[in-house]
Amino acid sequence: MxxxxxxxxxxxxxxxxxxxxxxxxxxxxxxxxxxxxxxxxxxxxxxxxxxxxxxxxxxxxxxxxxxxxxxxCRVLGRYTAEVNLPTIYRIFYKIGTPTYILTKVAAVWTSHYDSGSASMRIIPGGCVVSVENFGTPHRCHCNAVLGWMEQTVIITGARLNDARESACRLRGAKACEFEILYDA
Missing domain, CATH: 1.10.260 (434 Repressor (Amino-terminal Domain))
Structure with missing residues (x-):
């Protein structure tokens, strides 16, 4: 479970x-x-x-x-990113770039879920976050994760240009992938 x-x-x-x-x-x-x-x-x-x-x-x-x-669920994910961010970390979000903050997604993932793993790779204009081997993927969870990533970029002070789920296990992909585009 x-x-x-x-x-x-x-x-x-x-x-x-x-x-x-x-x-x-x-x-x-x-x-x-x-x-x-x-x-x-x-x-x-x-x-x-x-x-x-x-x-x-x-x-x-x-x-x-x-x-x-x-x-x-996407709105709820954004809200969660905002309210669950301790004040002390807000400083790091403000001085760090979205790319730097999202490189920490693997550590953040394992502190919030006991299944699967997350990784990030840089692409032109942003990054792609992949969630692999999650035990029970669900559409509302994918939406919440996407919303969390959107708000994470916004908290850093960057301009969010686009955010979308580019692949999903529920649609036959090997992993759920979220493409986040921003101007730092």
């Missing part, structure tokens, strides 16, 4: 509280059925939460507040 850190769950619940209102949190818990306890238990950011509970939460948020196409 694949796991994700509770910080991803907490960021999404924070998004609900701040963007939609705290009164919307309890109905979400109630709608999560068998995943409710795992989501409620995500009180400490470093706890591991089953990935399927994370997916159920994202799908429910998209159903309630999105358009049902999982595009809201």
């Amino acid at each position: 694949v796991h994700v850190r509770a910080s991803a769950i907490r960021a999404r619940l924070d998004w609900v509280r701040t963007q939609r209102g705290p009164e919307h949190v309890e109905p979400i818990f109630a709608a999560l059925d068998r995943h409710e306890l795992a989501i409620r238990a995500a009180v400490t950011p470093n706890l591991w939460v089953p990935f399927d509970a994370y997916i159920a939460l994202n799908i429910e948020l998209d159903r309630r507040f999105g358009t049902g196409d999982l595009a809201l």
